[in-house]
Amino acid sequence: MKLIGSKPSPYVRRLRLWLAAEDYDYVQLDILGPEGREALRQHTPAMKIPVLIDSEHTVYDSRVIYEYLNQKLKKERLSWEQQNTLTLIDAVNDSFVIMIMMDRSCIDNSQDILIANLQRDRIEQTLSILEQKCQGGEFSQWQYPAICLYCLLDWIEFRELYELGAYPALQAFKQASEAQPMVNDTDPRV
Numbered sequence: 001m002k003l004i005g006s007k008p009s010p011y012v013r014r015l016r017l018w019l020a021a022e023d024y025d026y027v028q029l030d031i032l033g034p035e036g037r038e039a040l041r042q043h044t045p046a047m048k049i050p051v052l053i054d055s056e057h058t059v060y061d062s063r064v065i066y067e068y069l070n071q072k073l074k075k076e077r078l079s080w081e082q083q084n085t086l087t088l089i090d091a092v093n094d095s096f097v098i099m100i101m102m103d104r105s106c107i108d109n110s111q112d113i114l115i116a117n118l119q120r121d122r123i124e125q126t127l128s129i130l131e132q133k134c135q136g137g138e139f140s141q142w143q144y145p146a147i148c149l150y151c152l153l154d155w156i157e158f159r160e161l162y163e164l165g166a167y168p169a170l171q172a173f174k175q176a177s178e179a180q181p182m183v184n185d186t187d188p189r190v
């Protein structure tokens with residue numbers, strides 16, 4: 001079994017943390033460099049990481065890879081509420097990716113323009129709900145939703161995307177999660 005990813009990607013890191021106790025090969029690419037793009041093209045027309053290759057199956061998208069592996073490894077069962085939480089985490093993560101891509105394309109993402117306003121609205125709404133869920137104990141077990149949340153929060157800090165001072169429960173959760181397996185080994189700063 002082979003996971004294709006990159007070190008900074010929070011979508012890849014979540015799977016690496018969730019698979020901390022499993023035996024598999026990890027292939028790291030620079031997806032914006034010419035060699036990495038060529039390698040990625042061999043595995044997915046969507047040109048996004050992560051990609052999982054497991055004998056005859058090639059699986060795209062972290063959520064689908066999680067479902068595929070969870071069915072295979074029978075690690076945990078998520079409630080519909082937890083599935084919704086995953087959707088919220090993905091939504092805010094995707095919004096931050098759009099903001100970064102605007103910035104890298106020399107589009108000022110602090111402007112009052114539709115694409116930036118939509119992302120800011122989603123980020124504000126979603127982080128508030130995640131703060132409430134965290135206060136309510138929804139991330140007390142180190143299951144996939146907690147792992148995804150940790151990867152999002154640490155990536156926000158790493159990329160200096162947002163000031164999380166208004167979300168004390170999320171900050172405390174992030175700090176407490178730093179002792180979990182593979183967190184140090186997958187730190188994008190190292």
Ligand SMILES: N[C@@H](CCC(=O)N[C@@H](CS)C(=O)NCC(=O)O)C(=O)O
Pocket residue numbers: 008009010011031047048049050060061062063097
């Ligand atoms: N929904 C996808 C999102 C994956 C994603 O956006 N990955 C980024 C890296 S963090 C990527 O590959 N971006 C390349 C691109 O957008 O061209 C998932 O959960 O796997």
